[in-house]
Amino acid sequence: MAYQFSPDSEKRYQKLVPQFPNKRSLILPCLFLLQQDQGFVDQDGMQYIADRIGSPISLAHVHGVATFYTMYNKKPVGKFHVQICANISCYLAGSDDITKKVCSKLGVEKGETTKDRLFTVEEVQCLGACGFGPVAQINDSYYENLDPEKIDQILETLAKKA
Numbered sequence: 001m002a003y004q005f006s007p008d009s010e011k012r013y014q015k016l017v018p019q020f021p022n023k024r025s026l027i028l029p030c031l032f033l034l035q036q037d038q039g040f041v042d043q044d045g046m047q048y049i050a051d052r053i054g055s056p057i058s059l060a061h062v063h064g065v066a067t068f069y070t071m072y073n074k075k076p077v078g079k080f081h082v083q084i085c086a087n088i089s090c091y092l093a094g095s096d097d098i099t100k101k102v103c104s105k106l107g108v109e110k111g112e113t114t115k116d117r118l119f120t121v122e123e124v125q126c127l128g129a130c131g132f133g134p135v136a137q138i139n140d141s142y143y144e145n146l147d148p149e150k151i152d153q154i155l156e157t158l159a160k161k162a
Contacts, residue, residue, distance in 0.1 A: 023056070028065065031069075035073060039073065078117050079119070080119050082121045084134070085137075098134045105155055127142065138158065
């Protein structure tokens with residue numbers, strides 16, 4: 001079966017269309033709706049968006065936008081998507097130690113998801129909080145000034161919420 005927006009996302013899409021007379025401007029919010037519906041943005045979903053928006057938007061254009069932005073997951077991720085900044089400011093502040101701690105605690109390597117599908121760990125480039133490093137984004141929340149003990153507490157709290 002071909003992809004379709006959920007009923008809630010379809011309502012939101014219908015409200016977006018008149019707000020964005022330039023069809024290219026619909027790509028980002030449509031990718032967001034797609035990711036909310038299925039947790040990630042795949043080729044079928046990108047084709048659906050291109051078809052829904054229509055000409056002149058092509059699959060190649062939607063794919064280019066989706067792959068440019070790191071906020072769109074291109075594959076399924078765990079319930080808690082742990083993204084640790086590895087850019088120079090965070091790295092100098094100790095982000096590598098945070099990444100090692102997270103991977104060790106969860107028993108995964110960077111880019112992997114735990115067997116229970118609760119956590120996915122990734123290193124990303126620049127979360128835009130350079131003065132507060134090391135920084136991690138977990139789902140939609142930022143965690144700043146991290147140290148190994150602080151990230152350990154955060155992971156334990158999240159695991160209890162699962």
